[in-house]
Amino acid sequence: MILGPIATGAGLLCLKPDQFRKILVSGITLLVCGGVLTLAAFPLPVAWEASLLLDHHWLSMAMMVVEGGMGLYVVYVGLRARRPLIVVLMLAQAGLMAWLEWAHGSKLVAANNFLVDKFSIIMALINGVVGGGICLYALGYMREYHEVAHREVADRRPLFFALLFVFMGAMFGIIFCNNLLWLFLFWEITTLCSFLLIGYTQTEEARRNALRALVMNLAGGLAFALAIIWFHRQSGSIELQTLVTSKHSLALLPAALLCFAGITKSAQLPFSSWLLGAMVAPTPVSALLHSSTMVKAGVYLVLRMAPVITGTTVGMLVALVGSVTFLAGSLAAITTSDAKKVLAWSTVANLGLIVLCGGIGTYQAVWAGILLIIFHAAAKCLLFLCVGVVEQRLHSRDIEAMSGLILNMPRVGVMMLIGMAGMFLAPFGMLISKWAVLKAVVDAYPSLSVFIVFGSAATLFFWVKWMGKLLEVVGPRESAEKPLALGEAIALYGLSATTFLACLFFPLISSWLIEPYVFSVYGQSASMSQGNIIIMTIMMVMIMLFPLSFINYGRGVRVTDAYLGGANVPSSARFLGSGNAEHDVKTNNYYLHGFVSEAWLARWGVRCGATLLALMVAAAVRTVI
Amino acid sequence: MNPWIRLVIYLVGAPLLGGVLAGWDRRISARMQARRGPPIFQPFFDVMKLWQKENVVVRRSQNFYIFFFLVLVIFTGALFFAGSDLLLVIFALTLAAIFFVLAACKASSPYSFIGAQRELIQMMAYEPMVLLTAIGMYMVTKSFYVHEIARHPTLLVLTLPGIFLGFLYTLEIKFRKSPFDLSSSHHAHQELVRGMTTEFSGRALALIEIAHWYETVFLLGWVYLFFAASPPLGVAVSLAVFGFVILVDNVFARLKWQTALRSAWLVALVLGFGNILVLSWLRHP
Numbered sequence: 001m002i003l004g005p006i007a008t009g010a011g012l013l014c015l016k017p018d019q020f021r022k023i024l025v026s027g028i029t030l031l032v033c034g035g036v037l038t039l040a041a042f043p044l045p046v047a048w049e050a051s052l053l054l055d056h057h058w059l060s061m062a063m064m065v066v067e068g069g070m071g072l073y074v075v076y077v078g079l080r081a082r083r084p085l086i087v088v089l090m091l092a093q094a095g096l097m098a099w100l101e102w103a104h105g106s107k108l109v110a111a112n113n114f115l116v117d118k119f120s121i122i123m124a125l126i127n128g129v130v131g132g133g134i135c136l137y138a139l140g141y142m143r144e145y146h147e148v149a150h151r152e153v154a155d156r157r158p159l160f161f162a163l164l165f166v167f168m169g170a171m172f173g174i175i176f177c178n179n180l181l182w183l184f185l186f187w188e189i190t191t192l193c194s195f196l197l198i199g200y201t202q203t204e205e206a207r208r209n210a211l212r213a214l215v216m217n218l219a220g221g222l223a224f225a226l227a228i229i230w231f232h233r234q235s236g237s238i239e240l241q242t243l244v245t246s247k248h249s250l251a252l253l254p255a256a257l258l259c260f261a262g263i264t265k266s267a268q269l270p271f272s273s274w275l276l277g278a279m280v281a282p283t284p285v286s287a288l289l290h291s292s293t294m295v296k297a298g299v300y301l302v303l304r305m306a307p308v309i310t311g312t313t314v315g316m317l318v319a320l321v322g323s324v325t326f327l328a329g330s331l332a333a334i335t336t337s338d339a340k341k342v343l344a345w346s347t348v349a350n351l352g353l354i355v356l357c358g359g360i361g362t363y364q365a366v367w368a369g370i371l372l373i374i375f376h377a378a379a380k381c382l383l384f385l386c387v388g389v390v391e392q393r394l395h396s397r398d399i400e401a402m403s404g405l406i407l408n409m410p411r412v413g414v415m416m417l418i419g420m421a422g423m424f425l426a427p428f429g430m431l432i433s434k435w436a437v438l439k440a441v442v443d444a445y446p447s448l449s450v451f452i453v454f455g456s457a458a459t460l461f462f463w464v465k466w467m468g469k470l471l472e473v474v475g476p477r478e479s480a481e482k483p484l485a486l487g488e489a490i491a492l493y494g495l496s497a498t499t500f501l502a503c504l505f506f507p508l509i510s511s512w513l514i515e516p517y518v519f520s521v522y523g524q525s526a527s528m529s530q531g532n533i534i535i536m537t538i539m540m541v542m543i544m545l546f547p548l549s550f551i552n553y554g555r556g557v558r559v560t561d562a563y564l565g566g567a568n569v570p571s572s573a574r575f576l577g578s579g580n581a582e583h584d585v586k587t588n589n590y591y592l593h594g595f596v597s598e599a600w601l602a603r604w605g606v607r608c609g610a611t612l613l614a615l616m617v618a619a620a621v622r623t624v625i
Numbered sequence: 626m627n628p629w630i631r632l633v634i635y636l637v638g639a640p641l642l643g644g645v646l647a648g649w650d651r652r653i654s655a656r657m658q659a660r661r662g663p664p665i666f667q668p669f670f671d672v673m674k675l676w677q678k679e680n681v682v683v684r685r686s687q688n689f690y691i692f693f694f695l696v697l698v699i700f701t702g703a704l705f706f707a708g709s710d711l712l713l714v715i716f717a718l719t720l721a722a723i724f725f726v727l728a729a730c731k732a733s734s735p736y737s738f739i740g741a742q743r744e745l746i747q748m749m750a751y752e753p754m755v756l757l758t759a760i761g762m763y764m765v766t767k768s769f770y771v772h773e774i775a776r777h778p779t780l781l782v783l784t785l786p787g788i789f790l791g792f793l794y795t796l797e798i799k800f801r802k803s804p805f806d807l808s809s810s811h812h813a814h815q816e817l818v819r820g821m822t823t824e825f826s827g828r829a830l831a832l833i834e835i836a837h838w839y840e841t842v843f844l845l846g847w848v849y850l851f852f853a854a855s856p857p858l859g860v861a862v863s864l865a866v867f868g869f870v871i872l873v874d875n876v877f878a879r880l881k882w883q884t885a886l887r888s889a890w891l892v893a894l895v896l897g898f899g900n901i902l903v904l905s906w907l908r909h910p
Binding site: 039103210316317425427431435438439442444445449452453454455456458460461464465467468469471472473474523529532536538539542549550552553554556557558559560561562563564586587590591592594595 | 629678679680681682683684685686688689692696698700702709710712713716720723726727729730731732733734735736737738739741742744745748749750752754756757760763764769780787800818823883886890893894898901902904905910
């Protein structure tokens with residue numbers, strides 16, 4: 001499963017014709033999805049797992065070669081772009097790893113190289129299904145991107161699809177590896193892939209943002225390398241499972257360093273700027289980075305560390321980083337009207353919530369955190385893909401330009417509304433998770449709840465005003481809807497259905513996948529009580545009944561023009577104002593610029609985040625001295 | 626009492642009580658302004674009259690949102706009086722309010738649209754304090770369930786004085802009373818005409834009115850929860866709070882949204898969060 005997509009990637013690199021690519025991409029995506037679903041349905045027997053132990057010597061040689069090649073490439077990039085920081089970071093971690101291999105080469109063996117538990121199966125499902133959807137969507141989107149919308153960008157689609165698949169493969173690697181050295185290799189592959197994908201268009205801005213992403217993720221990589229070396233020195237083991245079950249004196253420092261790595265990858269403050277910069281890339285890349293891969297790898301690692309850091313100062317500081325990020329991200333999303341930017345800030349905020357769960361690290365918190373990962377992946381991916389389609393049709397991704405989208409592009413409009421409902425509305429997934437997070441936080445650190453309550457108030461504001469903009473119809477509209485490409489349609493409809501079904505069947509997801517994992521780690525598990533599930537279902541049914549009211553559409557009502565203060569001119573969107581001049585009606589959302597400013601939030605967020613992270617590392621170091 | 630009986634009493638009684646309270650509101654306000662005021666049952670007559678009017682709309686689907694707003698407001702109150710999880714009650718209330726906002730957006734007149742935006746700001750202003758209230762009650766009673774909170778032996782207000790005051794502040798915003806009648810005021814002669822409800826008439830307006838009655842009873846029920854250990858005191862304070870809201874309505878002029886939002890967040894932070902901090906210090910000294 002790991003190698004499959006990577007090999008496909010290599011194959012795609014050589015494939016030029018569009019037709020073949022289409023077939024291959026669809027085929028492999030289906031295979032991956034099928035594979036993941038089988039894995040979820042029939043867990044691997046342990047014996048088979050052991051047989052996965054391949055010839056270790058050759059494998060580690062091959063990994064060394066890949067690692068060396070990537071290292072050299074990154075150093076080359078750093079030199080060409082005159083960024084000494086990249087070179088230094090890369091050389092530092094390469095030096096550390098080389099030293100480790102050289103000093104302990106043959107003794108670096110893990111009893112279990114792979115780790116397949118319920119949590120990794122959940123992540124694999126997300127990666128396979130959501131990631132697969134994105135690949136299908138990208139087929140149609142990238143054709144339009146190069147042939148219609150952006151003729152000026154060099155067409156490097158073979159590379160693009162190759163990278164998508166390598167990315168997916170590496171993500172499977174991160175999820176299933178127990179051997180920290182292997183995990184680290186895949187970690188670095190995702191860093192490199194994201195760098196290449198963000199810089200895909202090769203404009204000045206894209207290159208700059210790609211380099212920023214590279215620097216920040218390399219810093220995380222360095223922390224990762226340090227964590228491996230320290231843990232190996234202390235315990236002689238390089239296994240993730242051993243790390244998680246070790247006692248504090250052994251595991252706390254490496255766990256803190258791994259959390260640091262996770263925080264860089266999941267774009268928490270002070271590192272959020274790389275994720276915001278990443279939106280210069282074509283939409284499928286943003287969707288991939290924001291929903292199924294990259295950032296989810298970060299929170300995956302933090303949640304894995306949760307049992308170690310729970311109840312410690314390190315854990316509390318990680319939780320603080322998450323909660324500050326949640327608040328700052330939610331407030332920042334209010335101030336901008338660029339749809340992709342709103343989505344990016346909301347991703348940063350929601351990841352903050354997950355990191356907060358990881359930092360608290362109690363069984364309730366971890367349960368809530370995993371739930372958040374699932375719902376966020378589906379809904380956020382759907383929203384990005386919708387924005388991508390809208391951008392290609394309306395040539396703008398400004399929220400103000402989406403006024404009346406429900407009439408212009410009814411299908412995409414409705415799907416967008418479903419996505420947004422999934423992100424914050426009551427019976428839908430994220431709200432169930434938020435409910436759980438709030439309970440977990442109040443039980444662990446009541447004072448942290450202040451970040452959540454203010455943050456969720458802000459969340460409410462920016463989502464609802466966007467929804468309102470889609471629904472509001474000022475003047476007469478012509479339809480801008482064009483048929484979707486097959487892949488796009490499958491991805492969009494599929495994800496809408498997933499968002500919906502995930503909410504409907506959330507109790508099953510919880511009892512089949514999440515609770516067994518939480519139980520296996522903590523010996524107890526959280527869940528929602530029967531009564532509350534029934535209430536949620538009732539609300540869900542009510543929401544589902546809402547579209548039914550459209551049977552009555554236009555019955556028994558007299559339609560008139562809106563009241564416009566002056567006398568209406570017969571076009572329903574113009575009126576006679578003072579001096580008998582005709583005016584157009586124009587409505588805009590509030591962005592509260594006098595209340596909060598994005599630049600201020602970013603500046604202070606980075607300062608707070610950096611201080612907290614420094615404190616976190618210091619607290620971890622103090623435990624070993 | 627059996628929760629089902631409570632539920633039925635709520636469903637039937639709340640609009641009656643809410644309507645009478647609305648009548649009192651108008652009567653007392655009138656007396657404060659040296660007028661006679663309408664009879665107590667005037668709100669019911671108004672709703673009946675509205676029900677017979679012609680259905681005039683700007684956008685054909687706008688009234689569907691209003692219907693669901695009413696249904697969800699009733700549902701919110703039902704959850705509350707049946708004794709469920711307070712957080713779910715808040716979420717249901719938010720969902721209801723969102724339907725109202727979307728209705729105003731859908732109506733697509735500039736006045737209702739700005740009203741909707743301002744209503745969102747008001748929601749953003751009161752949401753933190755409302756959630757903090759639930760959290761504070763949980764910290765004292767160890768439960769989010771309304772029926773367990775109501776059974777707590779001591780007066781909650783004694784341990785949650787800051788939260789109680791903060792909750793009173795948000796109540797003004799939630800009732801859309803002056804100084805926070807930004808999104809829709811009772812009088813149509815202001816800069817926003819009637820804000821959110823500008824384009825709603827006839828039955829839709831009647832539904833909004835009924836939803837408002839249910840909401841009033843639900844919110845006063847929440848005030849009662851602070852004094853649930855002593856029912857007579859609870860009822861008396863709830864009614865007194867309603868009187869206080871009317872008094873404030875008549876004394877203050879409207880604030881700007883900036884002031885409203887800032888002050889509400891400040892109140893939530895100082896009174897609400899301060900109270901919670903003190904509680905958690907007392908718990909783990």
